[in-house]
Amino acid sequence: MRRDMLPWNLLGIVVALGAWEIGGRMLGDGLLAPPSSVLAAFPALLRDGMAEALGTAMLQMLVGYACALLVGIPLGVLMGRSRMADRLLHPWLSMLLVTSTAALVPLFILIFGTGMAFCGALVFMASAFYIMLTAYQGARGIDRRLMAVARSFGATRMQAFRMVLLPGLFPYLVTGARVGLVHAIRAMVMAQMFVMVGFGGLIAQSGFDASTAGLLALLVTIMLVSLALNRALDATGHRLAPWYRASKAGH
Amino acid sequence: MxxxxxxxxxxxxxxxxxxxxxxxxxxxxxxxxxxxxxxxxxxxxxxxxxxxxxxxxxxxxxxxxxxxxxxxxxxxxxxxxxRAMVFQGADLLPWQTALGNVMFGLILRGVPKAEARERAMRYLEMVGLTAFADSYPHQLSGGMQQRVGIARALAVEPxxxxxxxxxxxxxxxxxxxxxxxxxxxxxxxxxxxxxxxxxxxxxxxxxxxxxxxxxxxxxIETVLQVPFPRPRRESIRDEPEFRALRRQIxxxxxxxxxxxxxxxxxxx
Known part of the structure; x- marks a missing residue:
């Protein structure tokens, strides 16, 4: 995001919040709590242990997400560089990519119970294949011309992998990690809502409250956390590789 | 010969x-x-x-x-x-600075990093890009990118x-x-x-x-000798001999x- 866009971004947010405030006051807290009521709901939520629930939820999410990165990236790269691996794995990638994570819930409860393993597994299923797909596309899309340059300068296969392929993959891996993270957080909330535990459990329970203020406060919280993590990943990518954004724009 | x-x-x-x-x-x-x-x-x-x-x-x-x-x-x-090649579109590594790109061939050939850096700087100077050693390719114009490409090839002293x-x-x-x-x-x-x-x-x-x-x-259709002496001046492009040769080719x-x-x- 460019810096000179910031005032306009803020204006957009302020206008939307204003509309929500007016609409909320007209409809009442029972249907749509206005931002002022949502803000007021936070102290009570924190007293009820929202922060702890969020922390645990994030931990569970991170375990599943880390596994997704560890599995998705190498498999995606392998598929992108080996035709044999592509043939073997592509049908699975295609099928699992479109599988609804929610539909897996009953099966996963049977297998994993309702604890950390269940949540982690669901997060894994929701994010691994997006990460794999982006890594696959990156590995396939590596500039042939750059590989030709490496060959011309006498690079061995190992050198070409380390000095051309891996850095060339980097923007794709960051993009894959970001997309995967969004899916991972969504899956975490959903998983916890199904089994009524943790942060998702709080959301599920607050649906029964007379006021929607608590529910909306939880939604806003998870949205902000998701946004912040995504930004942090983007910034990390940029820090590690200053050319990352430029190459994103270039492709 | x-x-x-x-x-x-x-x-x-x-x-x-x-x-x-x-x-x-x-x-x-x-x-x-x-x-x-x-x-x-x-x-x-x-x-x-x-x-x-x-x-x-x-x-x-x-x-x-x-x-x-x-x-x-x-x-x-x-x-x-x-041998070393200068490629059509420069084809620099986007994640390396100008200096890093010129060092590329040297590193591949096992030249120690400090020495590679020193040699690369020499060749960057030769193509007039000392001031842009730390710039990334996307920050350079097409002409500058190709200068880096030339320096990269020359640096391995082919x-x-x-x-x-x-x-x-x-x-x-x-x-x-x-x-x-x-x-x-x-x-x-x-x-x-x-x-x-x-x-x-x-x-x-x-x-x-x-x-x-x-x-x-x-x-191979034919092989022609170019008669103009070295060092060549830009002005030879206007000479009748130049035009005649162009016509012939x-x-x-x-x-x-x-x-x-x-x-x-x-x-x-």
Whole structure:
């Protein structure tokens, strides 16, 4: 995001919040709590242990997400560089990519119970294949011309992998990690809502409250956390590789 | 000449098998001898296989038959030794700075980092980019990128410098400027150069000899000596002799194009 866009971004947010405030006051807290009521709901939520629930939820999410990165990236790269691996794995990638994570819930409860393993597994299923797909596309899309340059300068296969392929993959891996993270957080909330535990459990329970203020406060919280993590990943990518954004724009 | 030529091509041919009928010949028995310190230009229409020929010389593309000799040693199909290529679109690594890109070939060849950095800086200075050592390719203009490409090739101190239409993608002013600069660098430290272009003017301005190629199949049509003395001045472009030579080559290229038998020209 460019810096000179910031005032306009803020204006957009302020206008939307204003509309929500007016609409909320007209409809009442029972249907749509206005931002002022949502803000007021936070102290009570924190007293009820929202922060702890969020922390645990994030931990569970991170375990599943880390596994997704560890599995998705190498498999995606392998598929992108080996035709044999592509043939073997592509049908699975295609099928699992479109599988609804929610539909897996009953099966996963049977297998994993309702604890950390269940949540982690669901997060894994929701994010691994997006990460794999982006890594696959990156590995396939590596500039042939750059590989030709490496060959011309006498690079061995190992050198070409380390000095051309891996850095060339980097923007794709960051993009894959970001997309995967969004899916991972969504899956975490959903998983916890199904089994009524943790942060998702709080959301599920607050649906029964007379006021929607608590529910909306939880939604806003998870949205902000998701946004912040995504930004942090983007910034990390940029820090590690200053050319990352430029190459994103270039492709 | 009694000494071994710097580069010698013996009956180099390249053909691709086709599902139906005879194989498609891309290069037909190319024989060429380039003496040490010569600036040789290969000129030809697109599709005559000149880029393929250069890759065969570089060792990155296999040929069907024939031998590539560098200083008398067989280097057919073996890239890396004694040669360095300047690529058409510079083709720099986007994640490396200008300095990092120039160091690339040196690092690949096992030159220690500190020494590679020092040598790379020397060559960046030679192409006038010292101030841009820490810039990334996307921060450089097309002309500057190609200067880095030239420095990258020169830095490995090759016996033979290969240039594949290096200025083809640049605008006219930048192109003229870089041609001049290339001559300045080359005249100071004469290397054997094989330079590919489809621009007749570029060929005459730069080359000692011009190999004119014809297409379908790619073959050597004729070889011309360029009569202008070194160092060359920009002003030779206006001399009548320059224009006459340009005319002569143009006619030659037309003959080559007409001579191409249509039946051999299968769709690519």
């Amino acid at each position: 009694s000494n071994t030529p710097k580069l010698e091509l013996r009956e180099v041919s390249k053909s691709f098998p086709r599902a139906s009928g005879a194989p498609l010949t891309v290069l037909d028995r190319i024989a060429l001898s380039v003496p040490d310190q010569e600036f040789l230009v290969i000129l030809g229409p697109s599709g005559c296989g000149k880029s393929t020929l250069l890759k065969i010389i570089d060792g990155t593309e296999p040929c069907t038959t024939g031998t590539v000799l560098l200083d008398g040693a067989d280097v057919t199909g073996r890239p890396g030794t004694g 016996e033979l410098l290969l240039m594949d239409e290096p200025f083809g993608a640049l605008d006219v002013q930048t192109r003229d400027l870089l041609q001049e600069e290339l001559l300045r660098i080359w005249e100071r430290d004469r290397k054997t150069v094989v330079f590919i272009t489809h621009s007749i003017e570029e060929a005459i301005y730069l080359g000692d000899r011009i190999v004119v190629m014809g297409a379908r199949p790619g073959r 143009w006619d030659q290229l037309k003959v080559g194009a007409q001579a191409a038998p249509d039946l051999a020209g299968a769709p690519a």
